[in-house]
Structure formats: C-alpha cells, structure tokens
Amino acid sequence: MCALAAAWAVTFAAPAVSAAEPASAPVPAVAADAGTDYVALGSSFAAGPGIPPLQSSDGADACARSAVNYPSLVAREIGADLTDVSCSGATTGHVLRGPQGTRPPQLQAVTPDTRLVTVTIGGNDVNYLGSINAYSCQANGNSGCPTVDRGSIERTFPELPGRIADIVRAVHAVAPEARVHLVTYFTLLPDSGTCAVAPLTDEQAAYERSIAARLAAATADAAAATGATLVDLAGASRGHDACSANPWVESYRPAQGRSTYHPNEGGMRAAADLVHAALASGGVTQTAAFRSGIPGKCVDVRNAATADGTPVQLYTCNGTAAQRWTHVPGEGGTLRALGRCLDVTGGGTANGTKVQLWPCNGTDAQRWAPGPGSSLVNPRSGRCLDDPGSSTADGTQLQIWDCNGTAAQRWTPSAVPYVAQHAPA
Template sequence: MPGPHAKSRNADRRWARAMCAVGVALVLAVAAPATTAWARAQSGSAAASADAASGLGYVAMGSSFAAGPGIPPAQAGSKAAACARSAGNYASIVARETGADLTDVSCSGATTANVLTDGQSGQPPQVQAVTAATRVVTVTIGGNDVDYLGSVNAYSCQTGGGTNCGSVDRNAIDQTFPSLAGRIESVVDAVHSAAPQAQVYLVSYFTLLPDAGVCADVPLTDGQAAFERGIASRLADATATAASATGATLVDLAAAGHGHDACAESPWVETYRPAAGRSAYHPNEAGMAAAASLVESALKSHGQVGTAVFRSGITGKCLDVRNSGTAGGTQVQLYACNGTDAQRWTWVPGAGGTLRALGGCLDVSAGGSANGTTVRLRQCNGSGAQR
C-alpha cells in the first residue's frame, strides 16, 4: 500500500494537470506541510479523495447566530429568505475561502428540536442535510432553547422604555439548562450517525455584553445584565460539555468575543438599537469574519485544511505571489524559493479546494479554459475558476 508521500505526489500530479489545462507549465510538488495532521489527512482512504474532488462536503446548521440575519447580501432563494440567512455568515465565508461545497441550513429562531426532529419555516429538520459524503459540519445551537435572545431583547425593551415588551420566564430558563448539554450532544450524535467520517465543530455563541456594566444602547439594569451574563456563561459551558462528551471540536467564539461585545469599540455584534435593516444583538460583518477565521483554524488543526509550499519541477522555483501583493489581479509566478508568506499556500488536501495566499485565492482569469489563460490572485469567491 502506498504511503502518504506517494499519495501526496498523486494529488500534486492531479493539481498540475489541472493547471496545465489553462496553459501554466508547472509540475508542482508539495513541500514542508505545516502540520503532521495534514500528512495524516493525506493518508486517508481513496473514497475520501474521491469525495473531495468536488470540494469538501460542508453542512452548516444552527440558529440566527449562524444564519446572520441583517448582514448583506442575503442568500438567494425563498428558503434562505425564510430563515434570514446571509451570504456573509461565517459558513459562507469559510466555503468561499476553502472552496468547500456548502449546504447551509441554518435558520433564525432554530432550537435543537429544529435541528433534530421538527421542521421550521417549511423546511425539514436541519440534520437531514447531512449525508455520508459530508466531511465538515458546523453547529451553533442552544440559545433559543434557553431564550437567550428573547430574554435580552425583552429586558432591553422594558428598561429602554418600550411597549409590548413581553416577559422573561426565568424559572423556565433555569429548568431547561440541566438538559441543554444533552440536547446539543444529541445533535452531534445524529450527525455522526448520518456521516461517520464527518468532523463536527460546535461554534459557541458570540459574547453580547461587556464583563461589567453596560452602555446607552444596551439598556439593561444591573440585575438584568447579571442574569444575561449567566445565560451566556451557562450556554458556553453546555456547548463545551457537549463537545467534550461527543468528540466534537469546540470553536470557542464566546471566549474570543470578550472585548468585542455590543458596547466595545470594535464590536462583533449589534446593539439593541442597530442601524436600519440590522438585527439587534446579532453578529455584524466583523463578527462573522472573526468566527470564520476561528473555524478555519479549527479545520487546520484537524488536517482538513493545510498549508504548504508548491515547488516547480524547475529546480529552486516556487509558486509565488508577485511582490507579496494583495490587490485583486496580482500576478502569480514562479520565483526563487524563499520561505516567505507569498509562497505559503493554504489548501484543502485532495482535489476540489482553493489555493489561498495573503488573503486571496488563485484564480483563472475570467474563468477561461484556453491555452495561455493567466492565473492571478483575486478575492475568494467560491467560483469554479478558483477550484
């Protein structure tokens, strides 16, 4: 049976053949993989390599903190509209930057029951989107089970002088928490049952409130703020417990979000009084970009995304972003191997993903297929020209 290096060479040949189809005379070999996890991924089954040929199978599930309501542009289609899904949510960003094949079934208002058993907005339970070919699943869920957004909005309305604010049933919230970790564990178990080879990433909720005090556009009393911080802490703990119990990977967005709350100078979430069209206390563009970065780091830790240098068959030459440029259209060239970031490419092991460096993706100009078509660095967009 061939070892991982042989499989790596086979992957390199496939990539080189694809590049030659657009007139790039390179015979490339992967050098200096960043982690041993990448090497382990390369030694996976032939079936896994076949699945990767059309991009990493990725299903995104969860509630509004995954869907991204109010962040433009919205995803196309009536189903996406019913769930207020954004094309700028963290799953969409990850898919564009890695070339993954994304099925996004996240839906605003979803509970763990909507993931597992109960349809929502005319759509089936979210877990039904997971198939045997799925390799990555991200989940942000549990907040609606314990009325996290509902309670903080109701309190803000009450304290901010609103009307018809609704009430907060603290007793019901407290009674639900003991079962919450188990509910999230059931979600992970259901994914593993449908897709035994999938890695599940539990993405915790954004941090909404500062560690102490509030601000004018977060109208809460001290007691209300303390209760909401308690919900946030218990929700993060339940997510971490479920990850530990099931072998899922915790993407600790809750911890990363401290200092990026609704009152912060660089917030990742909106205030109670956001701009028109935005959703109160929900993630903004900066928050979704940060969440996507955390998810991609987790993918790297599991070898589902790797970093490597691509060497030409011409001795001493590497695939290089000219002058380390980051502007769209920057030339990609062969250049003397020098170990700089301009020659370190993030990629998905196997066929079907992107090659990304300096924040951009290797792109076939105008999606051309004629001999001599150039390749350049452009903003990642998920198109076939960047696979």
C-alpha cells in the same frame, strides 16, 4: 476523494516534455465538483439576519440567511461545497427532529459524503435573545414588553449539553467521516456594567451574563462528550460586545434593517477566522509551499502583492508568505495565500489562460483538485496548473494547460519554514 488524496502525495516520474506538447496518454479527469462537502447547521447567530446580501440558497429569505455569514465566508475561502441550512429561530429540536415552518429538520442536509459540519445552536432553547430583548425593552421604559420565564430557562439548561451532543452523534451516524465544529455564541454584554445602547438593569445584565456563560459551557460539554471541535467564539468576542468601541454584534438600537444583538459583518469575519484556525489546528487545512517539478522552483505571488490580478508565477523557493498556500489536502478546493485565492483569469478555460491572485469568491475559477502525478487540476476547465514551456525563469506567470504529466505540471506540497521577507522579483 481518497484516490485524489493518494495521487497528491505521489511524485510522478515523467519525461521533461514542454507543456505545449501533450503526453501520449491522457490524464484521468477530476470530478467537476471537487471540494469538501460542508453543511452549516444552527440558529440566527450562524445565519446572520440583517447582514446584506441574502444568500441565494433555498429558504434564505425566510431564515434571514446572509451571504456573508461565517459559513459562507469559510466555504468561499477553502473552496467547499456549502449547504447552509442555518435558520433564525432554530432550536436543537429544529436541527434534529421537527420541521421549522415548511423546512425539514436541518439534519437532513447531512449526507454520507459530508466532511465538514459547523453548528451554532442552543440559544433559542434557553431564550437567550428573547430574554435580553425583553429586558432591554423593559429597562428602556417601553410598554407592552414581553416577560421572561426564568423557570423555563432554568429547567432547560440541564438538558442542553445532551441536546447539542445528540446533534453531533446524529451527524456522525449519517456521515462518520465528518469533522464537527461546535461554534459558541457571541458575547453580547461587557464583563460588567451596561451602556445606553444595551439598556438593562444591573440584575438583568447579571442574569443575561449567566445565560451566556452557561450556554458556552453547555456547548463545551457537548464537544467534550462527543469529540467535536469547540470553537470558542464566546471567549474570543469578549471586548467586542454591544457596548464596546469595536463591536462584533449590533446593539439594542441598531441601524434600520439590522437585528438587535446579532452579529455584524465584523463579527462574522472574526467567526470565520476562528473556524479557519480550528480547521488548521485539526489538520483539515494545511499550509505548504507547492514545489514545481522544475528543481528549486515554487508557486509564488509576484512581489507578495495582494492587488487584484497580481500574477502568480514560478519563482525560486524561498519560504516567504508569497509561497505559503493554504489548502484542503485530498479534498480539493482553493489555494489561498496572503488572504486571497489562486484564480484562473476571467474564469477562462482555454489553454494558456493565465492565473492570478484574486479575492476568494467561491467560483469554479478558484477550485483546484489534486490530480495524478502531483498535478493541480482546475475542475471547471479540466486543465492543469502549468509552467509555460517548462520554463526555469523566475517571474514566469503560470497558466492552465491540457494535463500531460510533465514536470511543468508537477506541484508537490512541502512544509517550509516561515521567512518574513520576499526576495525581489
């Protein structure tokens, strides 16, 4: 990966040969699995129980792991190689040391190649969901409701920051280069009061708010102690509680098949956006214009449209949103603009297959790795992003073609000032 990163930053001096004329020396191949190795650890608030569809990953059914949980969304949108071992019911012990049923400790999914780790954990250590469900059952007048052992919760809280910090340290012991992001839990209750779909007494609600606040603080303390990045989902989700007009979590009375007080699709989307913001602020992702070896031209989304199949074209560099591409420098993955991804049409691999804008879906048709001479290689096909015939005309739709080191395949990332409007195509 380091070699790829260096290659991306180098400007390759090559003769101005048409893309249809292969250079005499072949361009070295790029690894077919190019992309950031990402491991997701945690409990149900990462796994996403009740949100269809299930992942196809090992243990997804037993862990109630959704294909649209926040790790899945992030991985698809940055083109990462995701290993998601988050599991409903997991504690810090299940991440670090002990098996959870037949599943080994989640930490075993981390390897020396892992570069990104997200963690949402600690709620089950202090019975966060168990206690709010028990109190809601009691306040709802049901019989046979569980009791809440506050003594056990209070004894555990002083240990919780250290338990979470131990996970970060254990990750770094295996993967020293990994960026670890600690994602706090969603806020479940409004700042004051309750509602019919979150039935608790005032005293019970106050205690649940104290658990939530201390859980977020424990996660923040662990981040500060280890240098991990804190993703403050607890703060961001205030006002999106179970009683709100726009809830990011289910209520105590969710629709059939949904999990009480757990995140919904909107919540997972918001969590993914927060992780994206953290990746950008930490330099894991960058946004740039990709300038062609043809002077003055950039990779551009035609008319800044977002419809499926919008052509991605060559166009005069202008600094608009249609030319601002988010990527993971050096690691490979997606190129994302206007909330969608640069895609090889139909997943094609043949010379001349056009490229387009398409919803990010995690397929190999949307993977791009930095290659020699500032090329962008689609690992599935082994071919490079190419300006047909070394065209200089605005509106020329780009394609994939045998890598040949020409200016038509040189795409140099460059920071650009933001301009609000797109020039007419």
